Amino acid sequence: MKNWIALLLSALMLLSLTACGSGGTDNKTAEKPGETTAGSQETEKIDMKQQEQEGDLGDYHVKFVDFTPAKDYEGKDVIVVNWEFTNNSEDTTSADVAVYIKAFQNGVELDPAYVDLDGADNSMKDIRPGTTLDIHTSFVLADTSTVEFEATELISFSDDMVVTTYAFEAE
16 A cells, blocks of 8 residues: 555656646647648648657657557457567666557557467566567457557656557458
């Protein structure tokens, strides 16, 4: 019980220091490549904070490597996302307490899946600063439509995210 109270107080202190230290918001946007035509005044804009396939989330670097369809222990169809977590902070930490990975199909978040793969439990391992670890995270599929993945820093007021998609091949 004391550990939970200490963790809660630490999180509150971290949040208050983060809120005090922010220097404002930066709302920069950029045009998508290939979205403009000569003489066109309207362009589609994207948030510069959204990074494709790999990028930095605070003191951490995330890279989506590949995707593997599989079955979980109940025989359900799952997608296994293989990704790399690099700890660029000054402290030893694990991916589970630094980064949050979500998957969506048809606009709905997918449930986590439990599979027995090498690296499936790597997200709980502490790693030293400057170290990169391969991690596998699995999600139960709703169907064979495109899966969208998002990685965000677990505790952050930032809108930064790393995104990617996986489309199943037509049979």
